[in-house]
Amino acid sequence: MANVSFIYAHPDDETFLSAGFIRQLADAGHPPSMLLSTRGDAGNKNGDYIHWSREQLGELREREMSRAAEILGLAEVEYLGLPDGKTAEADESTFLEGVIRFINHHRPRTLVTFPLDGGNRHPDHMAISRMTTKAVLSGRCPSVEQLYYIMSAALAEEGRKPTFQLDVERQWSMKADALRAHDSQKLAIGRYFGPLDTFPENRRYESFILAWELGEIWPEKDAEQALRELDLLQEN
Ligand SMILES: [Zn+2]
Structure with missing residues (x-):
């Protein structure tokens, strides 16, 4: 049975990169759990909250995340x-212990996180990828059999291919609603996805690459097999 946890840095990372994947897991009867390294308390991208403290912004973004989590079908955040x-400046052992504690509490078989390049070189994305990878490789998270990364341009340049891709066109209204829940991020969302009432052809796929499985790095696996293991084959 699929037991999947997602580990990201900021409220909204999950929706940008994996809304369709999370919802499909939930619909298959396996609502995933998620860990975020931050509450997004510096996320004042719209300039709407210029007089807000980090504490207030963090609370706002947690509320937005709760709404998005309902739409996506996340069991827990x-x-x-x-x-x-x-987060790249955080005490490394405390950071790592926090990630390991989350994993050993939820005991996922499959983890999903950013690639080591963060997807976009964001230092928080790179830090949580490194910590999650370290946690898996530490041997201290015995439930974990597979680690997936979000596919990135840097990985593609190295000649790597996604293990599987999900076409999110049929799920677009759900994904758009989850994006709208992150209202404080609407400028960044608009830049990436365009107007949410139109399906963005250039964001058709959510792409994932198997980085590690039972001690093997970059294992080869075909998409059908990967989706069958995740109990998602009937969806595709
Ligand atoms: Zn982020």
Whole structure:
């Protein structure tokens, strides 16, 4: 049975990169859990909250995340509460222990996180990828059999291919609603996806690459097999 946890940095990462995947898991009867390293407390991208403290912004983004989690079908969202934008400077052993504690509490078989390049070189994305990878490789998370990364341009340039891709066109209204839940991020969302009432052809696929499985790095696996293991084959 699929037991999947997602580990990201900020409220909204999950929806940008994996709304369709999360919803399909939930619909298959396996609502995933998620850990975020921050509450997104520096996320004042719209300029709407210029007089807000980090504490207030963090609360706002947690509320937005709760709404998105309902839409996506996430079973649970936990936070490490590290300072947004500065997690790369956090005490490494505390950070790592927090990730390991989350994993051993939920005991996922499959983990999904950013690639080591963060997808976009964001230092928080790179830090949580590194910590999650370290946690898996530490041997201290015995439930974990597979680690997936979000496919990135940097990985493609290295000649790597996604293990599987999900076409999210049929799920677009759900994904758009989850994006709208992250209202404080609407400028960044608009830049990436365009107007949410139109399906963005250039964002058709959510793409994932198997980075590690039972001790093997970059195992080869065909998409059908990967989806069967995740109990998602009937969806595609
Ligand atoms: Zn992010």
